[in-house]
Amino acid sequence: MRAIVTVIGKDRVGIIAGISNVLxxxxxxxLDINQTTLQDVFTMIMLVDISGLAIDFTKLADKLEKKGEELGLSVRIQHEDIFNSMHRI
Incomplete structure (x- = not known):
């Protein structure tokens, strides 16, 4: 089972490490990561494997959101099928 993690916010040291540590x-x-910085805005999308997830998916979402708040970022996670459905043209 896979999910998509999105991260957006002001660029700073430790973003990738902070989110990766929570995961x-x-x-x-x-599984895959794509990140870029547009001027001082950091954006990252991660494709992750949650098949071995040690906690409830909702609790992981809460932990990622809390880490994002600590880092001044917006961090969201969605199941891959929901993400794909939302972005289908």
Whole structure:
């Protein structure tokens, strides 16, 4: 089972490490990552494997959102099928 993590906010040191640590601590594997900085705006999309998730998906979403708040970012996670449905033209 896979999910999409999106991260948006002002660029700063430690963003990737902070989000990756939350994922690793909860047995989530990063399959692919794409990040860019537009002037001082950081954006990142991660495709992650949640099949070995150690906690409830909602609790992971809460932890990622809390880490985002600590880093001054918007962090969201969605199941891949929901993400794909929302972005289908």
């Amino acid at each position: 690793a601590d909860n047995n989530v594997n990063i």
